[in-house]
Amino acid sequence: MTITYRSMIPFDIPVVSAMEKEIFKDDPWSVGQFKEEVANNGITRHYLVACDSQHQIIGWAGAMCAQEGADTDILTIAVDPDYRLRGIARHMLTSLIDWAYTKNSPTIFLEVDKNNQPAQALYISEGFEIISIRPDYYGAGLDALVMTKALE
Ligand SMILES: CC(C)(COP(=O)(O)OP(=O)(O)OC[C@H]1O[C@@H](n2cnc3c(N)ncnc32)[C@H](O)[C@@H]1OP(=O)(O)O)[C@@H](O)C(=O)NCCC(=O)NCCS
Structure with missing residues:
Protein backbone atom coordinates (compact mmCIF):
# COMPACT_ATOMS: atom_id res chain seq x y z
CA MET A 1 0.00 0.00 0.00
CA THR A 2 1.17 3.49 -0.80
CA ILE A 3 1.21 5.80 2.20
CA THR A 4 1.36 9.51 1.59
CA TYR A 5 2.12 12.38 3.94
CA ARG A 6 0.88 15.96 3.79
CA SER A 7 0.25 18.97 6.02
CA MET A 8 -2.75 18.80 8.32
CA ILE A 9 -5.48 21.23 7.30
CA PRO A 10 -8.66 22.37 9.14
CA PHE A 11 -10.77 20.02 6.99
CA ASP A 12 -8.93 17.05 8.61
CA ILE A 13 -9.83 17.97 12.19
CA PRO A 14 -13.16 16.08 12.55
CA VAL A 15 -11.52 12.83 11.40
CA VAL A 16 -8.38 13.34 13.47
CA SER A 17 -10.44 14.23 16.57
CA ALA A 18 -12.58 11.11 16.20
CA MET A 19 -9.43 8.97 15.95
CA GLU A 20 -7.87 10.89 18.86
CA LYS A 21 -10.79 9.85 21.10
CA GLU A 22 -10.13 6.20 20.28
CA ILE A 23 -6.35 6.31 20.63
CA PHE A 24 -5.99 8.69 23.59
CA LYS A 25 -9.12 7.55 25.46
CA ASP A 26 -8.16 9.01 28.84
CA ASP A 27 -7.33 12.56 27.77
CA ASN A 40 -0.50 28.00 13.23
CA ASN A 41 0.59 25.21 10.91
CA GLY A 42 3.55 26.27 8.85
CA ILE A 43 4.32 29.13 11.27
CA THR A 44 5.01 28.03 14.85
CA ARG A 45 3.62 24.56 14.27
CA HIS A 46 4.36 21.62 11.98
CA TYR A 47 1.44 19.18 11.77
CA LEU A 48 1.23 16.44 9.20
CA VAL A 49 -1.07 13.54 8.45
CA ALA A 50 -0.38 10.12 6.96
CA CYS A 51 -2.97 8.82 4.46
CA ASP A 52 -3.64 5.41 2.95
CA SER A 53 -4.09 4.79 -0.77
CA GLN A 54 -7.76 5.87 -0.48
CA HIS A 55 -6.60 9.17 1.06
CA GLN A 56 -8.02 8.22 4.47
CA ILE A 57 -6.08 9.56 7.44
CA ILE A 58 -4.22 6.81 9.29
CA GLY A 59 -1.88 8.89 11.46
CA TRP A 60 -0.77 12.34 12.42
CA ALA A 61 1.99 14.15 14.28
CA GLY A 62 2.73 17.67 15.37
CA ALA A 63 5.41 19.87 16.88
CA MET A 64 5.81 23.47 17.97
CA CYS A 65 8.69 25.93 17.88
CA ALA A 66 7.79 29.37 19.22
CA GLN A 67 10.44 31.19 17.23
CA GLU A 68 13.59 30.73 15.18
CA GLY A 69 16.36 29.35 17.40
CA ALA A 70 14.03 28.17 20.17
CA ASP A 71 13.68 24.57 21.26
CA THR A 72 11.09 22.41 19.52
CA ASP A 73 8.46 20.42 21.42
CA ILE A 74 6.90 17.34 19.93
CA ARG A 86 5.05 -0.18 9.22
CA GLY A 87 7.35 2.77 9.82
CA ILE A 88 4.62 5.43 9.63
CA ALA A 89 5.42 7.02 13.00
CA ARG A 90 9.13 6.96 12.22
CA HIS A 91 8.49 8.76 8.93
CA MET A 92 6.41 11.45 10.67
CA LEU A 93 8.91 11.82 13.52
CA THR A 94 11.67 12.31 10.97
CA SER A 95 9.59 15.07 9.37
CA LEU A 96 9.24 16.79 12.76
CA ILE A 97 12.98 16.50 13.39
CA ASP A 98 13.79 17.89 9.93
CA TRP A 99 11.45 20.82 10.59
CA ALA A 100 13.19 21.50 13.93
CA TYR A 101 16.48 21.73 12.03
CA THR A 102 14.95 24.34 9.71
CA LYS A 103 14.01 26.35 12.82
CA ASN A 104 17.58 26.10 14.13
CA SER A 105 16.29 24.50 17.32
CA PRO A 106 19.13 23.48 19.63
CA THR A 107 17.08 20.70 21.24
CA ILE A 108 13.83 18.78 20.73
CA PHE A 109 11.78 17.93 23.83
CA LEU A 110 8.88 15.59 24.40
CA GLU A 111 6.97 13.92 27.20
CA VAL A 112 5.98 10.28 27.04
CA ASP A 113 4.06 8.05 29.43
CA LYS A 114 6.48 6.06 31.59
CA ASN A 115 4.58 2.89 30.60
CA ASN A 116 4.42 3.60 26.85
CA GLN A 117 7.10 1.22 25.64
CA PRO A 118 6.32 1.42 21.88
CA ALA A 119 6.64 5.21 21.85
CA GLN A 120 9.79 5.15 23.97
CA ALA A 121 11.36 2.58 21.67
CA LEU A 122 10.53 4.78 18.69
CA TYR A 123 12.08 7.87 20.27
CA ILE A 124 15.19 6.05 21.51
CA SER A 125 15.71 4.59 18.04
CA GLU A 126 15.70 8.14 16.67
CA GLY A 127 18.34 9.35 19.15
CA PHE A 128 16.23 10.70 22.01
CA GLU A 129 17.42 10.26 25.60
CA ILE A 130 15.52 10.27 28.87
CA ILE A 131 16.57 13.28 30.95
CA SER A 132 14.00 13.38 33.76
CA ILE A 133 10.69 12.14 35.15
CA ARG A 134 7.62 14.31 35.69
CA MET A 147 13.08 12.95 26.49
CA THR A 148 15.36 15.16 24.42
CA LYS A 149 17.40 15.06 21.27
CA ALA A 150 20.19 17.56 20.74
CA LEU A 151 20.38 18.94 17.20
CA GLU A 152 23.62 20.89 17.46
C1 LIG B 1 3.89 4.86 19.24
C2 LIG B 1 3.26 4.79 17.84
C3 LIG B 1 3.01 6.21 17.32
C4 LIG B 1 4.25 4.05 16.91
O1 LIG B 1 3.68 4.06 15.61
P1 LIG B 1 4.16 3.02 14.48
O2 LIG B 1 3.79 3.59 13.15
O3 LIG B 1 3.65 1.67 14.79
O4 LIG B 1 5.74 3.03 14.67
P2 LIG B 1 6.83 2.62 13.57
O5 LIG B 1 6.30 1.46 12.76
O6 LIG B 1 7.26 3.82 12.84
O7 LIG B 1 7.98 2.07 14.51
C5 LIG B 1 9.23 2.71 14.58
C6 LIG B 1 10.01 2.11 15.73
O8 LIG B 1 9.33 2.32 16.96
C7 LIG B 1 9.50 1.18 17.83
N1 LIG B 1 8.19 0.57 18.06
C8 LIG B 1 7.02 0.94 17.52
N2 LIG B 1 6.02 0.16 18.01
C9 LIG B 1 6.60 -0.72 18.85
C10 LIG B 1 6.11 -1.77 19.67
N3 LIG B 1 4.80 -2.08 19.71
N4 LIG B 1 6.97 -2.44 20.45
C11 LIG B 1 8.28 -2.14 20.44
N5 LIG B 1 8.83 -1.17 19.66
C12 LIG B 1 7.99 -0.46 18.90
C13 LIG B 1 10.44 0.27 17.10
O9 LIG B 1 11.76 0.66 17.45
C14 LIG B 1 10.18 0.61 15.65
O10 LIG B 1 11.25 0.33 14.81
P3 LIG B 1 11.38 -1.13 14.11
O11 LIG B 1 10.04 -1.41 13.50
O12 LIG B 1 12.46 -0.91 13.11
O13 LIG B 1 11.72 -2.07 15.20
C15 LIG B 1 1.94 3.98 17.86
O14 LIG B 1 2.15 2.77 18.58
C16 LIG B 1 0.78 4.73 18.46
O15 LIG B 1 0.06 5.46 17.76
N6 LIG B 1 0.54 4.56 19.79
C17 LIG B 1 -0.57 5.24 20.44
C18 LIG B 1 -0.34 6.72 20.54
C19 LIG B 1 0.92 7.05 21.32
O16 LIG B 1 1.24 6.39 22.30
N7 LIG B 1 1.63 8.08 20.87
C20 LIG B 1 2.85 8.53 21.48
C21 LIG B 1 2.55 9.57 22.50
S1 LIG B 1 4.06 10.15 23.28
Whole structure:
Protein backbone atom coordinates (compact mmCIF):
# COMPACT_ATOMS: atom_id res chain seq x y z
CA MET A 1 0.00 0.00 0.00
CA THR A 2 1.17 3.49 -0.80
CA ILE A 3 1.21 5.80 2.20
CA THR A 4 1.36 9.51 1.59
CA TYR A 5 2.12 12.38 3.94
CA ARG A 6 0.88 15.96 3.79
CA SER A 7 0.25 18.97 6.02
CA MET A 8 -2.75 18.80 8.32
CA ILE A 9 -5.48 21.23 7.30
CA PRO A 10 -8.66 22.37 9.14
CA PHE A 11 -10.77 20.02 6.99
CA ASP A 12 -8.93 17.05 8.61
CA ILE A 13 -9.83 17.97 12.19
CA PRO A 14 -13.16 16.08 12.55
CA VAL A 15 -11.52 12.83 11.40
CA VAL A 16 -8.38 13.34 13.47
CA SER A 17 -10.44 14.23 16.57
CA ALA A 18 -12.58 11.11 16.20
CA MET A 19 -9.43 8.97 15.95
CA GLU A 20 -7.87 10.89 18.86
CA LYS A 21 -10.79 9.85 21.10
CA GLU A 22 -10.13 6.20 20.28
CA ILE A 23 -6.35 6.31 20.63
CA PHE A 24 -5.99 8.69 23.59
CA LYS A 25 -9.12 7.55 25.46
CA ASP A 26 -8.16 9.01 28.84
CA ASP A 27 -7.33 12.56 27.77
CA PRO A 28 -8.08 13.31 24.12
CA TRP A 29 -7.45 16.75 22.66
CA SER A 30 -10.61 18.68 21.87
CA VAL A 31 -11.59 19.91 18.41
CA GLY A 32 -10.79 23.41 19.68
CA GLN A 33 -7.24 22.40 20.60
CA PHE A 34 -6.66 20.94 17.15
CA LYS A 35 -8.10 24.07 15.54
CA GLU A 36 -5.71 26.30 17.49
CA GLU A 37 -2.76 24.12 16.58
CA VAL A 38 -3.59 23.84 12.89
CA ALA A 39 -4.24 27.58 12.64
CA ASN A 40 -0.50 28.00 13.23
CA ASN A 41 0.59 25.21 10.91
CA GLY A 42 3.55 26.27 8.85
CA ILE A 43 4.32 29.13 11.27
CA THR A 44 5.01 28.03 14.85
CA ARG A 45 3.62 24.56 14.27
CA HIS A 46 4.36 21.62 11.98
CA TYR A 47 1.44 19.18 11.77
CA LEU A 48 1.23 16.44 9.20
CA VAL A 49 -1.07 13.54 8.45
CA ALA A 50 -0.38 10.12 6.96
CA CYS A 51 -2.97 8.82 4.46
CA ASP A 52 -3.64 5.41 2.95
CA SER A 53 -4.09 4.79 -0.77
CA GLN A 54 -7.76 5.87 -0.48
CA HIS A 55 -6.60 9.17 1.06
CA GLN A 56 -8.02 8.22 4.47
CA ILE A 57 -6.08 9.56 7.44
CA ILE A 58 -4.22 6.81 9.29
CA GLY A 59 -1.88 8.89 11.46
CA TRP A 60 -0.77 12.34 12.42
CA ALA A 61 1.99 14.15 14.28
CA GLY A 62 2.73 17.67 15.37
CA ALA A 63 5.41 19.87 16.88
CA MET A 64 5.81 23.47 17.97
CA CYS A 65 8.69 25.93 17.88
CA ALA A 66 7.79 29.37 19.22
CA GLN A 67 10.44 31.19 17.23
CA GLU A 68 13.59 30.73 15.18
CA GLY A 69 16.36 29.35 17.40
CA ALA A 70 14.03 28.17 20.17
CA ASP A 71 13.68 24.57 21.26
CA THR A 72 11.09 22.41 19.52
CA ASP A 73 8.46 20.42 21.42
CA ILE A 74 6.90 17.34 19.93
CA LEU A 75 3.24 17.59 20.91
CA THR A 76 1.61 14.52 19.47
CA ILE A 77 2.14 11.46 17.31
CA ALA A 78 -0.32 8.67 16.65
CA VAL A 79 -0.98 5.93 14.14
CA ASP A 80 -4.22 3.96 13.56
CA PRO A 81 -3.78 0.56 15.29
CA ASP A 82 -4.41 -1.24 11.96
CA TYR A 83 -1.39 0.47 10.39
CA ARG A 84 1.21 0.26 13.14
CA LEU A 85 4.69 -1.25 12.86
CA ARG A 86 5.05 -0.18 9.22
CA GLY A 87 7.35 2.77 9.82
CA ILE A 88 4.62 5.43 9.63
CA ALA A 89 5.42 7.02 13.00
CA ARG A 90 9.13 6.96 12.22
CA HIS A 91 8.49 8.76 8.93
CA MET A 92 6.41 11.45 10.67
CA LEU A 93 8.91 11.82 13.52
CA THR A 94 11.67 12.31 10.97
CA SER A 95 9.59 15.07 9.37
CA LEU A 96 9.24 16.79 12.76
CA ILE A 97 12.98 16.50 13.39
CA ASP A 98 13.79 17.89 9.93
CA TRP A 99 11.45 20.82 10.59
CA ALA A 100 13.19 21.50 13.93
CA TYR A 101 16.48 21.73 12.03
CA THR A 102 14.95 24.34 9.71
CA LYS A 103 14.01 26.35 12.82
CA ASN A 104 17.58 26.10 14.13
CA SER A 105 16.29 24.50 17.32
CA PRO A 106 19.13 23.48 19.63
CA THR A 107 17.08 20.70 21.24
CA ILE A 108 13.83 18.78 20.73
CA PHE A 109 11.78 17.93 23.83
CA LEU A 110 8.88 15.59 24.40
CA GLU A 111 6.97 13.92 27.20
CA VAL A 112 5.98 10.28 27.04
CA ASP A 113 4.06 8.05 29.43
CA LYS A 114 6.48 6.06 31.59
CA ASN A 115 4.58 2.89 30.60
CA ASN A 116 4.42 3.60 26.85
CA GLN A 117 7.10 1.22 25.64
CA PRO A 118 6.32 1.42 21.88
CA ALA A 119 6.64 5.21 21.85
CA GLN A 120 9.79 5.15 23.97
CA ALA A 121 11.36 2.58 21.67
CA LEU A 122 10.53 4.78 18.69
CA TYR A 123 12.08 7.87 20.27
CA ILE A 124 15.19 6.05 21.51
CA SER A 125 15.71 4.59 18.04
CA GLU A 126 15.70 8.14 16.67
CA GLY A 127 18.34 9.35 19.15
CA PHE A 128 16.23 10.70 22.01
CA GLU A 129 17.42 10.26 25.60
CA ILE A 130 15.52 10.27 28.87
CA ILE A 131 16.57 13.28 30.95
CA SER A 132 14.00 13.38 33.76
CA ILE A 133 10.69 12.14 35.15
CA ARG A 134 7.62 14.31 35.69
CA PRO A 135 5.61 12.65 38.48
CA ASP A 136 1.81 12.63 38.04
CA TYR A 137 2.09 14.44 34.67
CA TYR A 138 -0.87 12.49 33.21
CA GLY A 139 -2.76 12.26 36.53
CA ALA A 140 -2.20 10.68 39.93
CA GLY A 141 0.44 7.97 39.67
CA LEU A 142 0.83 8.49 35.91
CA ASP A 143 4.36 9.72 35.43
CA ALA A 144 5.90 11.08 32.25
CA LEU A 145 9.45 10.73 31.05
CA VAL A 146 11.00 13.84 29.53
CA MET A 147 13.08 12.95 26.49
CA THR A 148 15.36 15.16 24.42
CA LYS A 149 17.40 15.06 21.27
CA ALA A 150 20.19 17.56 20.74
CA LEU A 151 20.38 18.94 17.20
CA GLU A 152 23.62 20.89 17.46
C1 LIG B 1 3.89 4.86 19.24
C2 LIG B 1 3.26 4.79 17.84
C3 LIG B 1 3.01 6.21 17.32
C4 LIG B 1 4.25 4.05 16.91
O1 LIG B 1 3.68 4.06 15.61
P1 LIG B 1 4.16 3.02 14.48
O2 LIG B 1 3.79 3.59 13.15
O3 LIG B 1 3.65 1.67 14.79
O4 LIG B 1 5.74 3.03 14.67
P2 LIG B 1 6.83 2.62 13.57
O5 LIG B 1 6.30 1.46 12.76
O6 LIG B 1 7.26 3.82 12.84
O7 LIG B 1 7.98 2.07 14.51
C5 LIG B 1 9.23 2.71 14.58
C6 LIG B 1 10.01 2.11 15.73
O8 LIG B 1 9.33 2.32 16.96
C7 LIG B 1 9.50 1.18 17.83
N1 LIG B 1 8.19 0.57 18.06
C8 LIG B 1 7.02 0.94 17.52
N2 LIG B 1 6.02 0.16 18.01
C9 LIG B 1 6.60 -0.72 18.85
C10 LIG B 1 6.11 -1.77 19.67
N3 LIG B 1 4.80 -2.08 19.71
N4 LIG B 1 6.97 -2.44 20.45
C11 LIG B 1 8.28 -2.14 20.44
N5 LIG B 1 8.83 -1.17 19.66
C12 LIG B 1 7.99 -0.46 18.90
C13 LIG B 1 10.44 0.27 17.10
O9 LIG B 1 11.76 0.66 17.45
C14 LIG B 1 10.18 0.61 15.65
O10 LIG B 1 11.25 0.33 14.81
P3 LIG B 1 11.38 -1.13 14.11
O11 LIG B 1 10.04 -1.41 13.50
O12 LIG B 1 12.46 -0.91 13.11
O13 LIG B 1 11.72 -2.07 15.20
C15 LIG B 1 1.94 3.98 17.86
O14 LIG B 1 2.15 2.77 18.58
C16 LIG B 1 0.78 4.73 18.46
O15 LIG B 1 0.06 5.46 17.76
N6 LIG B 1 0.54 4.56 19.79
C17 LIG B 1 -0.57 5.24 20.44
C18 LIG B 1 -0.34 6.72 20.54
C19 LIG B 1 0.92 7.05 21.32
O16 LIG B 1 1.24 6.39 22.30
N7 LIG B 1 1.63 8.08 20.87
C20 LIG B 1 2.85 8.53 21.48
C21 LIG B 1 2.55 9.57 22.50
S1 LIG B 1 4.06 10.15 23.28
